[in-house]
Amino acid sequence: MKFGIHLITLMNTWNDNFLELIRLARDIGFEGVEVPVLDLSKFPQEDLRKLKEEIDIKILCGTGLSEDTDISSSDLKKRKKGIDYLKKCIEIASDLSSPQLGGVLYAPWGKTSPIYRERKRRENAIESMKEICDFAEKSKVTLAIEPLNRYETSFINTVDEAIEFIQKIGSKNIKLHLD
Secondary structure, eight states: OOOEEEGGGTOSSTTSOHHHHHHHHHHTTOSEEEEEOOOTTTOOHHHHHHHHHHHTOEEEEEEEEOGGGOTTOSOHHHHHHHHHHHHHHHHHHHHTTOSEEEEEEEEETTBOOGGGGOHHHHHHHHHHHHHHHHHHHHHTOEEEEOOOOTTTBSSOOSHHHHHHHHHHHTOTTEEEOOO
């Protein structure tokens, strides 16, 4: 058994230095860290890869969608942007030897509204996720979706909802992440 920690546990703000926190995690005995992949323009991918090798620590990647990258949206441009965003996150995970990309991969994180319970939005997310799963499988990265409480999303709140969503996607490359 290995022990890891999500970097958010050690962070004061989303802008904290990942590299320092990863070193701290290793120094206090963790063998792995989950790194939030959020702002792709500032993500220290190259430095993370070097540090990972230097201090021998495992990296898992996690992310969340925004309203602009919502794969459940009726707006095709937003869905495409979300698909492209998740594909880039998968590429980062693969480059860092992260076996998975987990998190809120199905709808905007932190947004609650009855619209996210609509059947058409679920169909959009499922269709988008099928394409994303195919890409992830080729990259050898498993997707791990996380159900959240009703204050963080209205889309998937229970294990049963997550399982139903996963089954409708029909890919062996998407799993359930319980946190």
